[in-house]
Amino acid sequence: MADKIRTRVTLSGGILDLKMLIFHPMESGLRKDAVTKKLIPRHFIDRLEIKLNEKLVMETHLSRSVSRNPFLHFRLKNTNSGDIIKISWTDNMGDSGKTEAKVP
Amino acid sequence: MNQYSKRFFLKNIVVLLCTIGLSLKSFAAKWNKxxxxxxxxxxxxxxxxxxxxxxxxxxxxxxxxxxxxxxxxxxxxxxxxxxxxxxxxxxxxxxxxxxxxxxxxxxxxxxxxxxxxxxxxxxxxxxxxxxxxxxxxxxxxxxxxxxxxxxxx
Missing domain, CATH: 2.60.40.2470 (SoxY domain)
Structure with a gap:
């Protein structure tokens, strides 16, 4: 799942706009399978961390009420061109994913 | 330092190190189930x-x-x-x-x-x-x- 994050990073006036789209079903546990009519078990990203040059700068706890393929947009202060952003997530079933981006 | 207090001391060191380790890893509380x-x-x-x-x-x-x-x-x-x-x-x-x-x-x-x-x-x-x-x-x-x-x- 490591490649299933798309990021867009833009820097303007020292403020970094960090946008990401993570491909994940975010099952609420309330939806029924169209064929079997059985409930699809809960499956959602619960934690997401953002590191700036190896330092943790943002922590996010999500739930099953976040839309499928979560989109998240954050803003970081005092960032410089060449800084490394690392994004990593884990879900309630033990899956995980990560990516990194360089500040342009 | 007797045996007991030495052990107590060591135990505290371990607890302290673990706490520092954990706090470096994350600053949020655990996922609040x-x-x-x-x-x-x-x-x-x-x-x-x-x-x-x-x-x-x-x-x-x-x-x-x-x-x-x-x-x-x-x-x-x-x-x-x-x-x-x-x-x-x-x-x-x-x-x-x-x-x-x-x-x-x-x-x-x-x-x-x-x-x-x-x-x-x-x-x-x-x-x-x-x-x-x-x-x-x-x-x-x-x-x-x-x-x-x-x-x-």
């Missing part, structure tokens, strides 16, 4: 420790008045409250109201934008917790045309 699974708003607030939340216009909340599709409701939040540490999003009529919590550091602006699910028309509440453990909130009524929980998409 009880609060995320609470099925009503007052219980969610209680489990998050929200007390005396003061209504404020210092939280800028952008959310559609009418959301046609409850599976994708865009939401944007910016807090101009000094020392904003956490932002919580809650949807009153969702099966579990607490939707997400965000922990900001000195390096992040208290801003976020995301997309959430809403089962039906409901009150949407945003709570800010400051570093001094003070709570502020703002709310908005959102009309949902097609619900976003159990439906086949």
């Amino acid at each position: 009880e609060a995320f699974n609470a099925d009503n708003l007052s219980q969610s607030f209680e489990l998050l420790g929200v007390v005396n939340a003061q209504q404020t216009d210092q939280i800028e909340l952008k959310v559609p008045q009418i959301a046609e599709n409850g599976t994708i409701v865009p939401i944007e939040i910016f807090s101009s409250i000094p020392k904003t540490q956490n932002i919580y999003i809650l949807v009153d009529k969702n099966p579990s109201p607490l939707t997400a919590s965000f922990y900001f550091s000195a390096k992040t602006l208290p801003f976020l934008s995301t997309r959430i699910k809403m089962r039906e028309s409901s009150k949407l509440i945003v709570v800010v917790k400051t570093q001094e453990h003070k709570f502020f909130s703002t709310q908005r009524e959102v009309k949902v045309t097609i619900g976003g929980c159990g439906e086949e998409e």
